[in-house]
Amino acid sequence: MFLSLFHDAAPPARIEPAIAPRAETPATLLRDRAVAADEVLIVWSAAGDRLAFDQLALRHLPRLYRLAHRITHDAAAAEDVAQEAMLRAWQAASRFDPARASFGTWLHRIAANLAIDRARQAGRTAAAPGEDLAAPGPDPEQQAARRQQRTLVTAALAEMPARQRAALALFYDQEMEGAQAAALLSISTRALEGLLRRARRFLGQRLLGGE
C-alpha cells in the first residue's frame, strides 16, 4: 500500500527551458558540424543553428583569447573580449560575406578592435607578470630565468601602444600573412611593417639591450 502511494502520485512537473527548442528538420539533424568548414557553420548559424555556432566557438575561442590577452594584458579582459567577439559574430552572422574575407579573419577583426578599445580604455601600463603562462621547465634555474624573461617581455609589451601589440599578436602569435594582418587592422601592409618594426626594436632594447 505504501508503495502504491508512490505509484499513484503524479509525476514531478517537468522543468521547461526558458526558450522552447527549435523544431529541427531532418536536414539539420543530419549536419556534421564537427567537420564542416567555418564558412558553412556561419551560414547555418545565420539560419538559427545554435549548435553550429557552438562549434565555431569551440574552434575559435582559444585563438581569440590569445589575441585579446596579448593586446589587453589581462586575463579577465581577454575572456570578456573573446566572448563579446563571438556574440557580435552571432548577431551579425547573416551579414557575413565570404567573398570579402574568411570567417577567421572577420572574427579576428572584431576581436582585435574590441581588444584595442579595451586596452585604450583601461590605459593599462602594468600587468601581472607572467600570468596565465605555460608551465616552465623542470630545472629551477631555467625556470627562474624564463620567469624573469617573461616579466621583462610583459613589462615591455605593457608599455607599447595597443596597435603595436595587436600587430605582434596577429603576425607572430596568430601567424597571419602580413597582408591579412594589415587588412584586419584596416591599415596598409607598409604601416603594419612599421608597427612590427617599432615593436620589435623596442622589445629588443628592453630584452637584449644594445641599439
Add this chain to the structure above:
Amino acid sequence: MTITRFARLLDTFGADLRRWPAEEAAKARHLLAGSDEAQALLRRAALLDAALRDSRASPDTAALERMRAHVAQHVARRPLPHPPGRLLWLRPLLPFGGGALAALALCGIWLIFAAPFAGDDTFNAPRQIAMIESTD
C-alpha cells in the same frame, strides 16, 4: 642585400626566413652564407622570437569551458541573427548620411511653407500678469 637592409627586415619579419617575402629571403640566405655579422643579427632576432613565443598566454580548460558556456547561454537567449532584409543594397550608401540630409530638407520645406505663428491673445503677457496678481 646590405647588412642594414637585412637588420631592417629582421626587425619586421623576425628570424624565420620562411615568413619573409620570397625574393628578400633568397637574398638574405645569400648574405648569411658569407657574413658573421648577419648571422649574429639572425641569432639575436631568434632570441626575440623565442621570448615572444614563450610569453604567449593560453586559456586553461576551465577558462575555455567558462567562455563557451557564456557564449552558449547568451546565444540561447538572444534572438536569431538579423536577416539581411530587402534594403541590403542600400548598405553601401550608409556613409552618405542621406537620412540626415533628408531630415534637414524636410525641416527647410516646413519652415518655408508653414503658416506664420498666429498669436493667441487669450494668454498674452498682460493677461498672465493680471492673473498672477489676482492670486496674491
